[in-house]
Amino acid sequence: MKGQVLASIYAVESVLAQGNLPVNIKFLIEGEEEVGSPNLTPFIEAHKDLLDCDVAINPDASMIAADIPTITYGLRGLAYFELDLIGPPTDLHSGLFGGIIHNPAQVLCDLISGMHDSQGRVTLPNFYRNVIPLADEERQELNRLQLNQTYYKIQSGAPTLWGEQGFTEIERISARPTLEVNGIFSGYIGSGSKTVIPSRAMAKISMRLVPDQDPQEVQEQLEEYLRIYAPKSVSWKVIPMAGGPACITNIHHPAVKAASKALESVWRKKPVYKREGGSIPVVADMKKILGADSVLVGFSLPDDHIHGPNEKLHLPTWYKGIDAFIHLLYNLPEEIKGTKK
Amino acid sequence: MKGQVLASIYAVESVLAQGNLPVNIKFLIEGEEEVGSPNLTPFIEAHKDLLDCDVAINPDASMIAADIPTITYGLRGLAYFELDLIGPPTDLHSGLFGGIIHNPAQVLCDLISGMHDSQGRVTLPNFYRNVIPLADEERQELNRLQLNQTYYKIQSGAPTLWGEQGFTEIERISARPTLEVNGIFSGYIGSGSKTVIPSRAMAKISMRLVPDQDPQEVQEQLEEYLRIYAPKSVSWKVIPMAGGPACITNIHHPAVKAASKALESVWRKKPVYKREGGSIPVVADMKKILGADSVLVGFSLPDDHIHGPNEKLHLPTWYKGIDAFIHLLYNLPEEIKGTKK
Numbered sequence: 001m002k003g004q005v006l007a008s009i010y011a012v013e014s015v016l017a018q019g020n021l022p023v024n025i026k027f028l029i030e031g032e033e034e035v036g037s038p039n040l041t042p043f044i045e046a047h048k049d050l051l052d053c054d055v056a057i058n059p060d061a062s063m064i065a066a067d068i069p070t071i072t073y074g075l076r077g078l079a080y081f082e083l084d085l086i087g088p089p090t091d092l093h094s095g096l097f098g099g100i101i102h103n104p105a106q107v108l109c110d111l112i113s114g115m116h117d118s119q120g121r122v123t124l125p126n127f128y129r130n131v132i133p134l135a136d137e138e139r140q141e142l143n144r145l146q147l148n149q150t151y152y153k154i155q156s157g158a159p160t161l162w163g164e165q166g167f168t169e170i171e172r173i174s175a176r177p178t179l180e181v182n183g184i185f186s187g188y189i190g191s192g193s194k195t196v197i198p199s200r201a202m203a204k205i206s207m208r209l210v211p212d213q214d215p216q217e218v219q220e221q222l223e224e225y226l227r228i229y230a231p232k233s234v235s236w237k238v239i240p241m242a243g244g245p246a247c248i249t250n251i252h253h254p255a256v257k258a259a260s261k262a263l264e265s266v267w268r269k270k271p272v273y274k275r276e277g278g279s280i281p282v283v284a285d286m287k288k289i290l291g292a293d294s295v296l297v298g299f300s301l302p303d304d305h306i307h308g309p310n311e312k313l314h315l316p317t318w319y320k321g322i323d324a325f326i327h328l329l330y331n332l333p334e335e336i337k338g339t340k341k
Numbered sequence: 342m343k344g345q346v347l348a349s350i351y352a353v354e355s356v357l358a359q360g361n362l363p364v365n366i367k368f369l370i371e372g373e374e375e376v377g378s379p380n381l382t383p384f385i386e387a388h389k390d391l392l393d394c395d396v397a398i399n400p401d402a403s404m405i406a407a408d409i410p411t412i413t414y415g416l417r418g419l420a421y422f423e424l425d426l427i428g429p430p431t432d433l434h435s436g437l438f439g440g441i442i443h444n445p446a447q448v449l450c451d452l453i454s455g456m457h458d459s460q461g462r463v464t465l466p467n468f469y470r471n472v473i474p475l476a477d478e479e480r481q482e483l484n485r486l487q488l489n490q491t492y493y494k495i496q497s498g499a500p501t502l503w504g505e506q507g508f509t510e511i512e513r514i515s516a517r518p519t520l521e522v523n524g525i526f527s528g529y530i531g532s533g534s535k536t537v538i539p540s541r542a543m544a545k546i547s548m549r550l551v552p553d554q555d556p557q558e559v560q561e562q563l564e565e566y567l568r569i570y571a572p573k574s575v576s577w578k579v580i581p582m583a584g585g586p587a588c589i590t591n592i593h594h595p596a597v598k599a600a601s602k603a604l605e606s607v608w609r610k611k612p613v614y615k616r617e618g619g620s621i622p623v624v625a626d627m628k629k630i631l632g633a634d635s636v637l638v639g640f641s642l643p644d645d646h647i648h649g650p651n652e653k654l655h656l657p658t659w660y661k662g663i664d665a666f667i668h669l670l671y672n673l674p675e676e677i678k679g680t681k682k
Binding site: 034035036062076078080082087088089090091092093094095096097098099100101102103105106108109110112113114116152155156157158159160161162163164169172173174176178180181182183184185186187188189192193194195196197198199201202203204206208231232233234235241242276277278279302305306307308309310 | 375376377403417419421423428429430431432433434435436437438439440441442443444446447449450451453454455457493496497498499500501502503504505510513514515517519521522523524525526527528529530533534535536537538539540542543544545547549572573574575576582583617618619620643646647648649650651
């Protein structure tokens with residue numbers, strides 16, 4: 001839920017209403033996002049009439065800082081896999097067999113280590129083939145936000161930053177694809193020592209995607225990498241766990257204008273537009289299945305530790321966000337009316 | 342305990358006895374070998390008089406096959422470490438931070454992958470400096486056992502073998518040092534997916550040592566490797582968990598002759614002499630503190646899956662082993678008498 005109570009509540013405008021609210025709202029609430037939303041796409045497909053709308057309001061987005069109102073116009077996609085390596089059929093004694101067995105934990109490390117080159121680029125075959133290059137204009141706009149190394153060091157707590165050479169931090173984090181190891185496991189990991197050569201090794205590996213990468217193509221690229229580089233001493237299996245393409249929303253959509261005015265009313269300054277590194281597959285579904293653009297305005301902050309321990313929500317920002325959404329609903333009719341045929 | 346009930350029972354001959362047995366026996370039993378035997382060495386040092394003896398019989402050894410009686414004359418040493426890497430202070434969301442953080446799981450894989458070169462050699466600085474080269478005579482003797490690839494493939498179940506180039510399987514497994522990854526852990530390893538960049542990564546790494554490597558020196562070599570290759574994006578810690586030097590016993594010791602005759606009496610063939618890949622630190626302690634050589638004769642088999650699931654004991658071999666030990670005790674007085682001043 002990314003730290004937000006409203007993370008999967010979508011407010012949908014259809015026609016001017018007669019009651020207290022100036023628009024009709026349909027709520028779409030789901031609680032399976034963190035397990036890949038297996039039921040959401042089929043549900044939307046099966047209920048196109050029920051969900052028919054002009055625009056989707058999606059608050060599963062974050063602000064750059066508590067005093068910088070933010071509209072997100074780009075989201076990275078996701079392709080998430082489990083990689084299983086199997087060597088000998090059972091764990092073996094490292095004294096009796098050490099020296100003749102290709103240890104699957106070591107093979108996993110070799111394979112993962114080879115997935116980035118010395119420039120921080122992902123080495124899966126053709127990984128960048130469909131990546132749309134960043135236009136100069138967009139790079140200028142992203143870097144205008146002045147989110148520099150110092151900012152990201154403070155936000156992450158990391159002693160030093162790292163990443164693909166040739167791109168700034170904000171470009172790498174929002175507009176460039178990445179490959180991350182989300183988890184690794186093999187052998188004995190309890191306290192003390194156990195002298196085994198593990199039979200198996202496992203990694204959770206995910207890629208953040210940008211337009212026009214396709215999660216299915218990325219799976220093929222990962223499998224091609226393994227076909228080329230995995231030694232014969234192990235067998236391997238790639239299990240897809242979650243995925244969705246990246247998306248860019250139209251920042252000239254009337255609902256985006258309504259959101260911009262709403263944020264300005266509350267924060268007393270114009271919002272900034274940013275691309276976000278996270279993934280919200282439903283945004284692509286809403287567009288593809290319902291033809292509805294999404295306005296991404298949310299109120300989590302970079303130091304909320306989302307998906308980590310001590311996750312928090314900054315309440316003053318949260319209350320401002322409620323005010324902003326009220327303004328947004330009241331701004332919508334005029335903006336949309338101006339564009340309706 | 343390596344699958345043997347008697348694994349840490351040491352039978353000690355001192356003088357001819359008057360009763361049924363031809364020798365006096367002192368039993369030394371300990372149950373902490375798999376956690377590094379923290380109390381054994383201090384106990385031996387504190388009870389030299391109590392444990393004074395002519396020879397130690399140590400059954401923590403294995404046979405080459407059920408029909409090949411085996412005397413072990415060499416044991417590899419062990420140096421076992423936990424390696425902890427720490428990157429950012431908390432797990433981070435891989436969407437929001439993916440692209441700027443040097444993922445500790447990836448760094449761990451880079452470091453582990455770099456610990457072997459393309460020839461299967463260990464790359465820790467000076468790792469082979471003190472390794473005594475294998476004499477041609479000993480290589481001939483080891484390889485006379487005809488323990489070839491097919492044999493080890495069957496014993497391990499591994500689809501293909503691997504290891505240091507320039508040495509045969511039996512040499513690599515018994516007379517060459519190795520570095521193994523016994524376990525790795527980082528991030529999310531449950532079912533399904535969680536899009537985190539882990540804060541930490543851990544590995545259990547151990548080295549099997551040969552004469553004259555020293556476990557403390559190997560720790561310094563590992564730390565030197567990390568000082569050279571660990572990036573500034575992580576901090577690291579090496580925690581020693583268990584260790585002991587390799588040892589070679591004198592195959593011309595009278596008790597070894599007694600054991601050889603005992604095995605021949607039961608199996609009706611002369612035993613073979615082998616070096617074993619495992620580690621039994623107490624053998625070095627018995628020699629250093631008590632001045633006692635150890636005779637290593639045990640009855641586990643290569644397919645016992647020791648330290649693995651479905652560990653077993655081959656009972657027919659076990660009963661033969663009991664017979665052999667009875668012969669050994671009755672052979673001892675004559676062999677030792679012949680050498681006593």
